[in-house]
Amino acid sequence: QVQLVESGGGLVKPGGSLRLSCAASGFTLSDYYMGWIRQAPGKGLEWVSYITGSGNSVISADSVKGRFTISRDDGRSALYLQMNSLRADDTAVYYCARGTPLVTAWGQGTLVTVSS
Amino acid sequence: EIVMTQSPGTLSVSPGERATLSCRASQSVGSTLAWYQQTPGHAPRLLIYRTSTRATGIPARFSGSGSGTEFSLTISSLQSEDFAVYFCQQYSDWPGTFGQGTKVEIK
Numbered sequence: 730q731v732q733l734v735e736s737g738g739g740l741v742k743p744g745g746s747l748r749l750s751c752a753a754s755g756f757t758l759s760d761y762y763m764g765w766i767r768q769a770p771g772k773g774l775e776w777v778s779y780i781t782g783s784g785n786s787v788i789s790a791d792s793v794k795g796r797f798t799i800s801r802d803d804g805r806s807a808l809y810l811q812m813n814s815l816r817a818d819d820t821a822v823y824y825c826a827r828g829t830p831l832v833t834a835w836g837q838g839t840l841v842t843v844s845s
Numbered sequence: 846e847i848v849m850t851q852s853p854g855t856l857s858v859s860p861g862e863r864a865t866l867s868c869r870a871s872q873s874v875g876s877t878l879a880w881y882q883q884t885p886g887h888a889p890r891l892l893i894y895r896t897s898t899r900a901t902g903i904p905a906r907f908s909g910s911g912s913g914t915e916f917s918l919t920i921s922s923l924q925s926e927d928f929a930v931y932f933c934q935q936y937s938d939w940p941g942t943f944g945q946g947t948k949v950e951i952k
Binding site: 733772773774775776788790824829830831832833834835836837838 | 877879881886887888889890891894900932934936938939940941942943944945946
C-alpha cells in the first residue's frame, strides 16, 4: 500500500526556517519524480518544487526560488523540503506528492504557519 | 502559466443524483487533464487522468470528458462518500496548475 507521511510542520516566525520530511512506503522512491505542493488557507493548490528520480534535476516555483531546497534520500525512502527565510505568505498545508506534474499519490499534509 | 477555472464553486446535490463539474483552461492542454478528490481529514486522491482514464480503484460512476480547453467530471449517482472537494489540474507543462476546486455538498 502506497503511503506518504509528512512531518516537520509547525509555527515559525518570519525569517525563520523549517525542514519538512516525507516518509514514503509501498513503492520504490527512486522510480519516481517527487515533489511538494502547498495549499494556503482558503486558496488553491500550488506546486512548490519537484526533484527527478535520479535527483539530478530540481525545479522550483519562482515564489520559493533561493529560499526552499528539495532533496531526497532514496536509501531512507524520504523526501525533504528545507525552507529558509520564511514569509507570512508561505503559510499553508504542505503535501508530499508522488509524480510530477501529475500526482499519483499524496500525503495527508503538514501545516506550516509563519507568524510573529 | 496556464490558468484553470472550475465551476461552479459549490454544487448542492442529493444522494443518488448526477453531478457534473466543469473545468476550463486558459489555453489548450490537449488531453493532459486530471481530476482529484479531497475529503476532510484525508489526503487528496487521483480520480481521473488523461481526461477520461480512471485511476486504479476508482468506481465507474466517475467519468471524465473534454479536450483542449473545456473539460468535465461527471458522477453518475452520488454516494455519501463522494461529497468532497474536486480539483482539476492540467499537466501539459510546469507548473501543473490546479483549479480552485468545486465543493460537492449534500442538498
